[in-house]
Amino acid sequence: DTEVTQTPKHLVMGMTNKKSLKCEQHMGHRAMYWYKQKAKKPPELMFVYSYEKLSINESVPSRFSPECPNSSLLNLHLHALQPEDSALYLCASSQDSRFHQPQHFGDGTRLSIL
Amino acid sequence: QQQVKQSPQSLIVQKGGISIINCAYENTAFDYFPWYQQFPGKGPALLIAIRPDVSEKKEGRFTISFNKSAKQFSLHIMDSQPGDSATYFCAASFLIQGAQKLVFGQGTRLTINP
Numbered sequence: 247d248t249e250v251t252q253t254p255k256h257l258v259m260g261m262t263n264k265k266s267l268k269c270e271q272h273m274g275h276r277a278m279y280w281y282k283q284k285a286k287k288p289p290e291l292m293f294v295y296s297y298e299k300l301s302i303n304e305s306v307p308s309r310f311s312p313e314c315p316n317s318s319l320l321n322l323h324l325h326a327l328q329p330e331d332s333a334l335y336l337c338a339s340s341q342d343s344r345f346h347q348p349q350h351f352g353d354g355t356r357l358s359i360l
Numbered sequence: 361q362q363q364v365k366q367s368p369q370s371l372i373v374q375k376g377g378i379s380i381i382n383c384a385y386e387n388t389a390f391d392y393f394p395w396y397q398q399f400p401g402k403g404p405a406l407l408i409a410i411r412p413d414v415s416e417k418k419e420g421r422f423t424i425s426f427n428k429s430a431k432q433f434s435l436h437i438m439d440s441q442p443g444d445s446a447t448y449f450c451a452a453s454f455l456i457q458g459a460q461k462l463v464f465g466q467g468t469r470l471t472i473n474p
Contacts, residue, residue, distance in 0.1 A: 250403075277459070288449050288464035289404065301459035336403050343459040346392035346411070351403035 249273055250352035252337050258358045261327060267355045269320040269337030275350075277343030278320040280312060281336040283354070289336055295320060296343040327359045362387055364452045366465025374473050379437040381468045383450035386431065390452035395424065395435050396464075398447045407448075408435075440472045 250271045259265050269278065277296050281289035294302035295314040303312075309331075311323040320337055334356050338349040365384045373379045383393075394409035410417045410424045410433065417424045423436040437444055450465040 279462075286467075288467050290464075291461060294459040294461070296459050301457050302461060338403075340460065344455070346453055346455070346460060348394065348406045348409060349460075349462060351396075351405065353401070353403045 250337055250339055250350050252335075252352035252355050254355055255353070256356045256358075258360060259324070259327065260360050261329075263327075264323070264325045266324065267322040267335055267337075267357075269322075269339075269352060270318055271339040271350070272318055273339065273341075273350070274317075275339035275341050276317055277340045277347075278314060279338040279340075279343075279349060280320070280322055281338065281351075283334040283336055285333075289351075293322075294343055301343060324357075327357075329359050332357055332359045362461075362463050364390075364450060364463050364465040366450050366468060368468060369466065370469040370471070372471045372473060373440045375440065375442060377440050377472075379440045379444065379470055379472070380434060381448055381450065381470070382432065382434045383452075383465050384430075384432045385452050387452070387454065388431075389454040390463075391455070392453040392460075393424070393426065393433050394451050394453070394462075395422075396449045396451060398449065398467075404449060437470075440470075442472045442474050445470060445472050 280292040283289045293312045313321040334354040336354045338351045340347045340349045395407045396404035398404045421438045426433045
């Protein structure tokens with residue numbers, strides 16, 4: 247069982263909807279990440295949070311809005327998404343993003359945009 | 361150049377054989393090289409990782425070989441088993457803006473025939 251929990255596992259939404267993806271870890275990690283993975287492709291980094299502060303934004307469109315309310319929780323708020331945003335969204339955590347440390351991934355939320 | 365090139369794209373190996381996956385990079389800022397295994401419907405799971413001051417690392421049936429001067433590294437899976445059938449991603453990490461950025465190779469779909 248993965249130690250990074252993502253909810254929901256599946257999400258179908260229309261282009262005008264607003265929804266949120268949630269990620270939780272209880273390993274005491276202080277770095278959390280969002281990745282996007284299209285079918286048969288590698289994960290691509292979207293955001294990095296370090297000690298609850300946004301450290302890296304990989305030029306992600308503003309229709310994706312991350313939030314880190316505390317060290318255990320990471321949210322990704324979605325609004326006015328496009329069909330090409332359909333993908334698997336993966337959350338990961340590591341002990342401290344300031345150092346090279348293993349990233350632990352959740353099983354993702356599979357998002358479909360109608 | 362923030363790319364990691366991975367080959368082959370797909371690989372079929374007989375049970376008990378050796379599976380070899382190769383990766384190459386250009387950016388000398390990369391300082392940590394993990395390998396991830398991903399099963400369908402699951403998130404990537406860390407297999408083994410190496411730092412550039414080490415030429416080889418072995419964990420069970422999995423070995424990473426690292427050639428710093430050639431900027432190449434490879435994963436060897438000894439005594440390959442059907443349960444090893446999965447997609448394998450090499451990755452390279454560097455630190456930027458006080459955070460770890462992980463870049464993945466394109467992936468290798470490994471099939472172990474019984």
